[in-house]
Amino acid sequence: MNKGGKAFWLAVIFLTALPFVAFSAPAAPATTPAKSTSTTKALVVGIYESPPFCTKMPDGQWTGLSVELWKTVAHSLNLRYHWSEYEFHDLLKAVANGDIDAAIGPISVTADREVIMDFTHPYYVSDLAIAVPAKDSFYPWGEVAREFMTVAWLKLIIILIIMLTLSGFAVWWFERHQNHAQFGGPWRHGLGSAFWWAAVTMSGVGYGDKTPITVPGRAIALVWMFISVITVALVTGSVTSAVVANRVVYRIHSPSDLGRAHVAVLNGSTAEQYALLTRIDYSIYSTVLDGLQAVLKREVDACLANEVQLRYITQQQFRRKLEILPFTFQREDCSFALPNNSPLKESLNRAILTEVESDHWRAIRAQYLGKDG
Template sequence: MRLISCLLPLLFCLSTSLHAEPIRVGITEVPPFVMQNDAGEWEGISIDLWRQIAGNLELEYELVPMSFSDLLDGARTGSVDVAVGALTMTAEREAEFDFTHPFYQTGLAIGVPREDSPGILRSLGALLSWQFLSLVAGLALLLLLVGSLLWLVERRRNTEQFGGTPAQGIGASFWWAAVTMTTVGYGDKAPVTLAGRLIALVWMFAGLIMVASFTAAITSALTVSNLQRQINGPRDLPGFTVATVADTASAEYLTEQRIDQARFPDLTSAMRAVAADEADAVVYDRPLMQHRNRELGDQRLDILSNTFSEQLYAFALPSGSQLRGPLAQEVLRVTESAEWQSLLDRYLGRR
């Protein structure tokens, strides 16, 4: 059996050498696994792995760039002999075409808008928000209304406290309404008429409710502003609009979890939509999102540290392809070598 295992790649090379046409290798740009450098040459984790395997098996091939959907169709219909990229192994795809052994294991991650402001600045921002300022303006208008009503009934019989010009009288009544509502009650001004005291009695009880409501509004604004973020993991995603890429494992995950999603043709568009507040978060494969995030500049997102829904990357081939056995064996041989970790560190950084 060991002899057969060793001779299998050799027999495969002899059989493929009889074919005049090179192997068609479909690729789609998915940095850092497949990408094009400034010189127009293809490189990346998957490309370097493929070149090493093809060199070991002495295969002649041509790289055929195509879109992600065309790449899947090519593996499904056999228009390409091998699909190279960051293809996730799933049961549905396994039923349509074959996979080699996986060469990379990762998981889905969540990207959310960045929060650069310190807590004190977020609190000040909440206090200066339009909603909070409109609440203060409404309260001031109510104080002015109550004060004006008291001035109307007190201005003739209580000229010492609410007399003078209309502006002076209303100003004094506004002050009385404010200190009465807050239960401070300086005692410097008080109504003397029956109507004025009835207004004061009603306003004192109403003031208790107003103060409680106003305090709750301030507390709510400060609490929400000081939350680090509303999405801290996959359990927080329901109820939000989540961006992802169509026809991917991440889109399938969101569909299974019944999470409202916005689908985009590529990862960059999905991440920019989150930065522009067109979506609340983005879910995609962690290494791909980390690499794209470095290219977004001011539109960078915060990538949450936890991963979920394990993803396994592998090469895809048409069902029944004779390439599967030799390629799968070479994938194991390369990924078990010391050079493989060096290759990952070169593209992903030392982990």
């Protein structure tokens, strides 16, 4: 075979084998995208009304110490998110069940909570404190007065006036001729004396300057005295009950006094846990604001809650009506809460530590808590 024939057959063999070589070659590995801190899915961040940490504005926007920290951290990590509002007790359940990706606010780290959820590094340290009525508002006479400004009391007063008028008129009618010196004379003078007698008899004073002398007059006087004794006793009891019900019956001076008091606590809070463990009589409320209003209404003796919240709300809404006792106890490390094994924890921790060491964070604290915050 000449050289031209060999070249021809080599070309044929090469072209025939080429498809098999192409199909048998290993496929190129797929390109792996680089890791990123950004999320394609918007995170659901639970939040609850807890000024000055989380405050909902009239336009629906959220602001506050915790909110500003989360916004800064989320921006640095390129996180997309939206708020989901809860009451505090339900917020803890949501994060423990994994219904939300994170929860913010003054959520304190405890051993019991650590079992069912995770926490970031603390960003603020506070304590529990006690709010009580201010000394100059210890006796709420305005509240007592409102107790008597009701339809029931108005009816009672009208009935008493009618009874006093009838008894006075009856005594005058029977005494005006035979007891002329005390109930006689012109009818205006006689009736006036009779009404005066009925009033002093009902009050229990009984000056003795007017005394019936006829049998019918004395019979009426006897019945009126019995009615007056019963009426005065009922009225006195009602007034006493109103005064007692609308004042703090036990004055708190220090945490040691809580054992004999009835306090308000936030539902699901560490304050509730403290009250339960120390056997303090307590009632639960949905917000710290509700608890403080209960103190003002004398439904409870004091409100036990986060010191920062108590001071902030008191200064904003209850100045000179409520006061915070100069005692704190049980440290509270405020953190963001996460579901167990959350992939966000490490990146959030690094971002939080970076932020809380910055001048920007000190400026935010001063904005919401003052220079000493």
